[in-house]
Amino acid sequence: MTIICSGSLAIDRLMNYPAVFADSIIADKIDMLNISFVVDTLKLAYGGTAGNIAYNLGLLGEKPLLAGSLGDDPDGAEYFKRLAAQGFPLQAVKVHPGSATAGCTVATDRNNNQINFFHPGAMLLPSGFDPAALAQPYVVHKFW
Numbered sequence: 444m445t446i447i448c449s450g451s452l453a454i455d456r457l458m459n460y461p462a463v464f465a466d467s468i469i470a471d472k473i474d475m476l477n478i479s480f481v482v483d484t485l486k487l488a489y490g491g492t493a494g495n496i497a498y499n500l501g502l503l504g505e506k507p508l509l510a511g512s513l514g515d516d517p518d519g520a521e522y523f524k525r526l527a528a529q530g531f532p533l534q535a536v537k538v539h540p541g542s543a544t545a546g547c548t549v550a551t552d553r554n555n556n557q558i559n560f561f562h563p564g565a566m567l568l569p570s571g572f573d574p575a576a577l578a579q580p581y582v583v584h585k586f587w
Contacts, residue, residue, distance in 0.1 A: 446500065446507035447574055450493030451566045452536070453545035454518040458482040460552045480558075482550060489522055491545060491566070501529055510535035510572040512542075514565040519544035535572035539565045 460480045467478055489498070497507045509531055513519035515538050522544060526533055545566035549559045 445577060446505060447510055447535070448493040448497040448500070448507045449510040449535075449570075449572070450496075451491035451545055452494045452509070452511040452513055452522060453491035453547055453566065454522060455488040455490040456546065456548045457486045457488055458548070458550040459484040460550050462552060463554050464552045464556050464558065465554075480550060489525060490547070494522075494526075497526075497531060498529070501531065506530050506532065508532045508535055510570050510574075512537050512539055512545075512565040512568050512570050514538070514542040514544035515540050516543050518546065519565065535570055537565075537568070537570040537572070539568045542568060 459482055461483050462480075464480070467480070468476070491511065493509055493511050497509050500507050509526065513522055513536060519538060523533065523536065523538065526536070543562065543564035545562065545564045547559065547561045549557055551557050
């Protein structure tokens with residue numbers, strides 16, 4: 444039986460801001476917000492719900508078929524290579540020319556407040572995968 448994980452594949456950029464956001468925001472000037480924060484760490488994480496669940500199933504010895512979309516940008520290429528190196532079947536992952544891979548940028552301050560930006564990119568485009576094309580029984584898990 445084949446397990447199919449269908450859903451998002453995204454690159455997450457996780458940053459730590461060592462101070463407190465509120466110390467840099469003037470409440471009565473919030474309508475004119477122009478702000479920049481210097482972070483002390485940046486971590487790149489391969490995410491998306493389908494990617495995360497497939498990865499964890501891989502830790503349990505499963506290699507589910509991933510069905511999702513990536514962009515043709517360097518992030519998407521690196522994510523595809525990483526999944527291939529981990530042995531995941533990728534025939535249902537569609538790389539969309541001219542699209543960016545979905546991405547999330549999160550900055551967390553000393554008080555665990557967060558500022559988050561998300562770009563869905565290629566996630567909005569269909570993978571075009573048809574599970575009926577599989578020759579064997581399958582279980583579909585949709586994560587979005």
